[in-house]
Amino acid sequence: MLLGKTINDDLYEELEELLIQSDIGMNMTMQLVEELESSVSRKKLKTSEQIYDELKELLKAKLIYNDEENTKLKLKDGKLNILLVVGVNGVGKTTSIGKIAKKLKDSGKKVIIGAGDTFRAAAIEQVEEWGKRTGVEVVKQAHGSDPAAVIFDTVKTAKNRGFDVAILDTAGRLHNKRDLMKELEKINKIIREQSGETDFETLLVIDSTTGQNGLEQARIFNEIVDLTGIILTKFDGTAKGGIIFPITSELKKPIKFIGVGEGIEDLREFDKKEFVEAMFD
Ligand SMILES: Nc1nc2c(ncn2[C@@H]2O[C@H](COP(=O)(O)OP(=O)(O)O)[C@@H](O)[C@H]2O)c(=O)[nH]1
Ligand SMILES: [Mg+2]
Known part of the structure; x- marks a missing residue:
């Protein structure tokens, strides 16, 4: 699915809501949304699935002290x-x-x-x-x-x-x-x-x-x-x-x-x- 600008805004709002609901906190939510917007434009991501996947990658990247060892x-x-x-x-x-x-x-x-x-x-x-x-x-x-x-x-x-x-x-x-x-x-x-x-x-x-x-x-x-x-x-x-x-x-x-x-x-x-x-x- 190709997303237009308005759908994009809705999607960001949905993701922001989801992060806040999960107790990740306001600061980190804002930081993640900003990072997400910049990777979406840099990587030219288009579908909501790609954007969700990118957010998951950004979240995992925040867990730098959590490698298996x-x-x-x-x-x-x-x-x-x-x-x-x-x-x-x-x-x-x-x-x-x-x-x-x-x-x-x-x-x-x-x-x-x-x-x-x-x-x-x-x-x-x-x-x-x-x-x-x-x-x-x-x-x-x-x-x-x-x-x-x-x-x-x-x-x-x-x-x-x-x-x-x-x-x-x-x-x-x-x-x-x-x-x-x-x-x-x-x-x-x-x-x-x-x-x-x-x-x-x-x-x-x-x-x-x-x-x-x-x-x-x-x-x-x-x-x-x-x-x-x-x-x-x-x-x-x-x-x-x-x-x-x-x-x-x-x-x-x-x-x-x-x-x-x-x-x-x-x-x-x-x-x-x-x-x-x-x-x-
Ligand atoms: N649902 C759920 N309940 C838990 C979990 N861990 C502990 N509990 C419950 O939380 C309550 C308090 O646990 P307890 O071990 O006595 O806490 P403590 O005071 O820190 O020792 C108990 O009723 C536990 O059964 C969990 O992972 N899931
Ligand atoms: Mg106890």
């Missing part, structure tokens, strides 16, 4: 690997930990989980539930105990008993940035001291249904801890998820996993081509 978890053989999982309450930290534990266990790794969210009573039971479901050992203490002590126990146990991966859950209270910072600094110090590692995965969980707020959360956590990647949850049943574009660009960190449901198998490794296609479904 970056999006894969960095796990080394013959030593303990730490995955510290952070993020605000309710985003899906514990659920993602359960799913990751299952994936790693299935791939033959010896996995242990530390129930570091001691703040909510139900949080510890929830981790234990995931432990049972995945057949993975859980280290816990009583509700209200010091999260750093749980992390200490977990890393020590993991180290002594030759585990391959320790996944550490945390509480995500964000009402007080200073407290959160202090708590995470303490946890970081304990991990470094107990594991002897300075280079470990710190994964920030972002709920794709929270929209632009996700970018703000990412900024705050990125100031507090040395993030190595993002897990985007609740990508099921929503066309959104565009928030990863400003997050990954601004933080210069890869997306490691996408949560696509509440079930144990509902976690995908991030694939930028697949993700961009899913945005247009």
